[in-house]
Amino acid sequence: MSTVSTVALLLLTGLGLGGLYFLIASGLSLIWGLMRVLNFAHGALFTLAAYIAWQVTLPLQGGNALVAWSTGLVVAVIAGGSCAFLLEVFLIRPLYARPIGQILVTVGVALAAVALVEGAYGSDPKQMTLPAWMAGSIHVLGTDVPTTRIAIAAIALVVLAALLFFLRGTRYGLVIRAGVENRAMVEALGIDVDRAFTLVFVIGGMAAGLAGFLAGTYFGYIDPVRGTSMLIFAFIVVVIGGLGSITGSAIAAAVVAVVQQFLNFYAAPGIGDFSVVILLAAALLLRPRTAEST
Amino acid sequence: MSARTLRYAAILLGILLLVAAPWIPIPLPPIFSEPVRAPGTLNVLALCFVFGALALSYDLIFGFAGLLSFGHALYFAAGVYTTAVALARWHWTLPQALAFTLVLSILLPLVIGAVCLRVRDVAFAMVTLAFAQAGSILVMQNPFGLTGGEEGLALGVNALPAFLIGVANTRNLYWLALGLLACTCVIGWWSVNSAPGRVWQAIRENERRVAVIGLNPYLYKLGAFVLSSFLASAAGTVYLLIEGSASPDVTTANFTLVLLVMVVLGGVGTLWGAVLGGIVYEYLDFRLVVLSNASALQSLPPVLRVPLSEPLFLLGVLFIVLVLFVPGGLAGALRRLNPAILASSGSH
Numbered sequence: 001m002s003t004v005s006t007v008a009l010l011l012l013t014g015l016g017l018g019g020l021y022f023l024i025a026s027g028l029s030l031i032w033g034l035m036r037v038l039n040f041a042h043g044a045l046f047t048l049a050a051y052i053a054w055q056v057t058l059p060l061q062g063g064n065a066l067v068a069w070s071t072g073l074v075v076a077v078i079a080g081g082s083c084a085f086l087l088e089v090f091l092i093r094p095l096y097a098r099p100i101g102q103i104l105v106t107v108g109v110a111l112a113a114v115a116l117v118e119g120a121y122g123s124d125p126k127q128m129t130l131p132a133w134m135a136g137s138i139h140v141l142g143t144d145v146p147t148t149r150i151a152i153a154a155i156a157l158v159v160l161a162a163l164l165f166f167l168r169g170t171r172y173g174l175v176i177r178a179g180v181e182n183r184a185m186v187e188a189l190g191i192d193v194d195r196a197f198t199l200v201f202v203i204g205g206m207a208a209g210l211a212g213f214l215a216g217t218y219f220g221y222i223d224p225v226r227g228t229s230m231l232i233f234a235f236i237v238v239v240i241g242g243l244g245s246i247t248g249s250a251i252a253a254a255v256v257a258v259v260q261q262f263l264n265f266y267a268a269p270g271i272g273d274f275s276v277v278i279l280l281a282a283a284l285l286l287r288p289r290t291a292e293s294t
Numbered sequence: 295m296s297a298r299t300l301r302y303a304a305i306l307l308g309i310l311l312l313v314a315a316p317w318i319p320i321p322l323p324p325i326f327s328e329p330v331r332a333p334g335t336l337n338v339l340a341l342c343f344v345f346g347a348l349a350l351s352y353d354l355i356f357g358f359a360g361l362l363s364f365g366h367a368l369y370f371a372a373g374v375y376t377t378a379v380a381l382a383r384w385h386w387t388l389p390q391a392l393a394f395t396l397v398l399s400i401l402l403p404l405v406i407g408a409v410c411l412r413v414r415d416v417a418f419a420m421v422t423l424a425f426a427q428a429g430s431i432l433v434m435q436n437p438f439g440l441t442g443g444e445e446g447l448a449l450g451v452n453a454l455p456a457f458l459i460g461v462a463n464t465r466n467l468y469w470l471a472l473g474l475l476a477c478t479c480v481i482g483w484w485s486v487n488s489a490p491g492r493v494w495q496a497i498r499e500n501e502r503r504v505a506v507i508g509l510n511p512y513l514y515k516l517g518a519f520v521l522s523s524f525l526a527s528a529a530g531t532v533y534l535l536i537e538g539s540a541s542p543d544v545t546t547a548n549f550t551l552v553l554l555v556m557v558v559l560g561g562v563g564t565l566w567g568a569v570l571g572g573i574v575y576e577y578l579d580f581r582l583v584v585l586s587n588a589s590a591l592q593s594l595p596p597v598l599r600v601p602l603s604e605p606l607f608l609l610g611v612l613f614i615v616l617v618l619f620v621p622g623g624l625a626g627a628l629r630r631l632n633p634a635i636l637a638s639s640g641s642h
Contacts, residue, residue, distance in 0.1 A: 038416045040551070094618060100362070103419075104558055104617045107551050112610025114548075119604040228547055232427045235420040243417065270435040277428035281409050284421060 005143035010261045012140065016149030016218060018257030019156030023211035024234035025241065025249040026163060027204025033180040033244025034200050036099060041087055041106040042208050042234070043227030044113035049080035049209030050222045051117050054126055066131040073213055080209015081202045088201035093194070110228070118224045125221035134217070152214050159207060160250050166203075167246065176200060180244055233260075236276055240283045255279075312472055315339065316465035333464040337536065338580050340464075340471035342573040344533045347478035349556040349572030350565055351525035356554075357563035358486050359518040360498030362415070365406075365422030367549040368429040369523035372402055373530025375433060378540040379440050381453040388455055392531065399527030400520060407519035411512055414501075423547060430545040441540075448539035458535055467536050474532045475569070478525050482565050485521060494518050555613045561625025570624055579605055 024042060031039050053076035060068035087109060095101040134151060137144035167173035175196050178186045187193050215230065216222040233256065241252030256276050264272030311318075318330045326335045348370055355361045376398050380391035410421045436443035451459065457466050485491045493514045496504050504511050534540055543549065552575070560571020585591065586603035594602070601607050620627050 032416065036416075038419060091614065091618070098621070101617050101621070103362070103416075104554065105614055107554055108610045108614035108617065110610075111548065111551055111555070112607045112614070115604040115606035115610060116601060119600040119607060229427075232423060232547060236424050239413075239417055239420050239424075270431055273431045274428055274435075277424045280421065280424050284409060284412050 002142060005141055006265075008141035009143045009145055010265055011258060012145045012153070013149045014258035014261035015153040015254060016146075016151075016257075017261065018254040019152040019154075020211050020215050020218060020230065021234055021237050021257055022156050022250050022253035023159060023207045023214070024230055025237040025253055026159070026246055027207040028234055029238050029241070029244055029246060029249045030163075030176070030200050031204045032238070034176055034183075035092075035197050037092060037102045037106070039106050039201075039204070040103065040231070041109040041113065042204070043231035044110045045080050045083050045087075045205050045208040045227075046212035046215070046230060047117055047222075047224055047227035048083050048113055048212075049076040049205075050212035050216050050227075051121060051126075051224075052076070052079040053209075053213050054128070054216070054222055061129055065129055066133075068129065069131050069134070069217075072128075073210070076209040076213035077206045078209070080212065081206040084201045084205020084208070085198065087205070088198050092201070093197075114224050114228065121224070123224055125223040127221050128216040130217060130220075148217050152218055155210070155214065156250075156253075159210070160246070163203075163246055172196065172199060233276065236280045240280060309476075313469070316468055331465075333461045336464045336468040338577070340468045340536050341533070341580075342576045343471040343475040344529050344536065345556060345576040346569040346572035347475045347532075348526055348529040348553065349560060349568040349575075350478050350482050351522045351529065352553050353557050353560075353562065353565065353568035354482060354485065354494075354522040354525070355518050356557060357568065358491065358498065359494040359515055359522075361411075361515060361519065362419045363410075363422040363519070364419045364547070364550050364554075365410075365424075365426030365429075366523070366526055366553055367545060367547070368406075368426040369399065369403055369526040370530040370533070370549070370553075371429060371433065371545040373399055373527030374534045374540045374544055375441060375447070375530075376527075377531045377534050378447045378449060382447055382449050383440055385453070395527065395531055399524050402527075403520045403523030404516070407516050407523070411515050411519065423550070426545070426550060427547060430542070430547070433542050433545045441542075444542060446539055446541040449534070454535065454538075471532055471536060474529060478529070479565065479569065481521075481525065486565065490514055490517055552609075555609060557623075558613065559616060559623055561623030564625045567623055567625025574624065575609070578609065582608055 024046060028039060028042055031037055031042075053072040056075045057068045057072040060071060087106075091105045091109065092102055095105060130148070134147050137146050138150060139145075165173075167177055175186060175191055175193075176199075179193055179196055183193060211230070212222070212227065215226055219226070237249055237252045237256050240256065241248030241250070256279065259279060260272035260276050262272065263275045264270070267275075315330050316336060321327075321329045326332075326338070328335050330336075330339075352363075352366050355363055355366075373395055376395040377391050380386045380394050381388070386394070406422075406425050410418055410425065413421060433441045434443055435441075441447055457463055458470075486494070493504060493509060493511075497511050497514060501511050504514075530544070533544075556571045556575040557568050558571070559575055560569065561567025582605035586605060591599060591602055616623060622629065
């Protein structure tokens with residue numbers, strides 16, 4: 001394989017992984033920006049949605065793979081959103097006055113949910129079946145890139161566009177952006193910020209659910225612990241991209257994932273993951289302002 | 295006799311009982327199925343003490359300096375793995391390994407803390423988590439065949455002096471763990487009551503105000519970070535000696551989250567609460583594993599059996615309930631039940 005085609009393969013695979021990071025990071029970033037909640041349960045939403053989608057589409061396995069896959073996608077998005085709704089209304093809302101309490105509750109949910117999934121389905125991975133066209137690869141620049149990578153990157157771009165439109169072009173988006181800037185002022189104008197909180201949480205949960213399902217598509221299987229490790233990389237993406245910024249998260253997700261892919265390939269497996277943390281340290285040392293949570 | 299004298303007498307009696315435990319043949323039926331002096335019981339108690347010390351070290355930065363670190367597992371794991379590598383791979387003697395661990399467990403948090411403390415609050419939490427994850431990746435990757443990767447790293451029979459090996463010597467490990475807990479308590483108590491310790495608490499309440507007074511919050515926070523991480527590494531070393539092997543489980547993000555559960559369970563910002571939380575958590579974890587294998591549980595329908603046989607699920611739910619309804623943790627609950635404790639314990 002020539003250097004050009006290797007680079008193309010790594011780049012496109014990296015963008016697919018970056019798409020997953022972005023889907024998780026966008027929700028984290030929005031939730032943090034508006035509500036000042038660090039949602040540790042985001043990885044649990046990712047895992048729960050993936051397993052619910054797997055369970056629901058189990059009877060469809062063996063039939064039309066495209067139908068099964070698309071149903072799974074929709075189920076994962078709905079499941080992610082519903083779990084996020086329940087989490088926000090029953091556990092986060094009673095603690096609006098106690099920011100540390102909110103973080104702690106999401107930590108508890110993260111531990112309990114992963115343990116529950118492990119108890120119910122075991123810690124062995126569950127295979128995902130893909131439609132034929134997606135299980136194949138596309139010929140780009142002299143190399144065969146797995147279709148899933150390109151599909152995931154494309155879906156992430158669509159979500160980015162949809163989120164930006166929602167934030168900039170709709171009334172709710174306006175409320176959310178205003179809330180990020182100055183919550184007290186929005187409340188003073190008589191707008192129900194609590195409802196915006198729930199909405200943002202549900203949107204974040206839907207994106208996390210989508211990410212959980214697409215991660216299954218990317219890796220070919222789902223397992224109970226993937227959510228936690230993805231969440232950590234999403235945290236890194238959020239900090240590098242700037243807390244509360246969707247576009248920043250998108251750029252940082254692509255950069256982090258591509259750097260990770262290249263170093264894992266050219267240096268040694270694991271070096272890429274490690275270097276992402278170094279990237280984070282460098283970003284903090286060079287411009288600590290971006291990560292200030294003010 | 296004044297209340298104060300009574301209290302000191304009670305503490306002294308408690309310490310004597312703990313030291314004498316390996317000679318006590320009496321069983322404590324609901325708590326332990328075997329007599330206290332049985333090696334199995336002593337082993338569980340020793341682990342409880344280690345986690346009590348670890349929880350206290352975490353409470354120093356989280357509860358007293360107000361720094362929400364999500365990377366505390368890294369320093370515990372550093373103690374575990376540095377000692378393990380020095381003993382098992384390099385075949386150093388125990389004192390050499392301990393000296394090496396001592397140096398590393400001060401340098402590591404000094405460097406990482408200096409970077410992490412450039413940011414605050416939630417960004418600090420995320421960055422400490424990222425560094426801990428880097429440590430976890432490093433251990434998993436098994437660089438130069440040192441850490442053993444996923445398999446972990448077992449200490450050989452010849453790696454430790456004879457008095458720390460074998461079932462008959464469990465009591466020595468028990469005393470070692472008790473000594474660790476005692477030292478950690480003394481250092482913790484002394485540090486939070488020292489002048490820098492007062493500054494930590496001032497930073498927790500209002501950092502800007504501390505800066506306005508003319509003190510440099512960064513240096514005080516770094517001090518708290520290094521001291522707390524050092525104590526965690528010490529706990530890690532003792533943990534290794536008790537377990538006899540290093541497992542990558544202690545490097546994971548989940549382990550830090552479990553630590554957080556311990557401290558919140560006990561009561562954030564009270565030293566004895568954190569110790570109690572660590573001990574109770576470890577004990578519950580041990581008992582719930584036993585419970586999950588009980589035959590009565592196995593005969594339940596899956597809807598009940600699956601959640602009840604996952605200790606981490608039960609502990610996670612317990613944690614959520616505590617955060618929602620019992621904000622002060624066990625320490626807070628005990629105080630509310632018995633205001634006399636508050637009255638007799640003076641300013642604390």
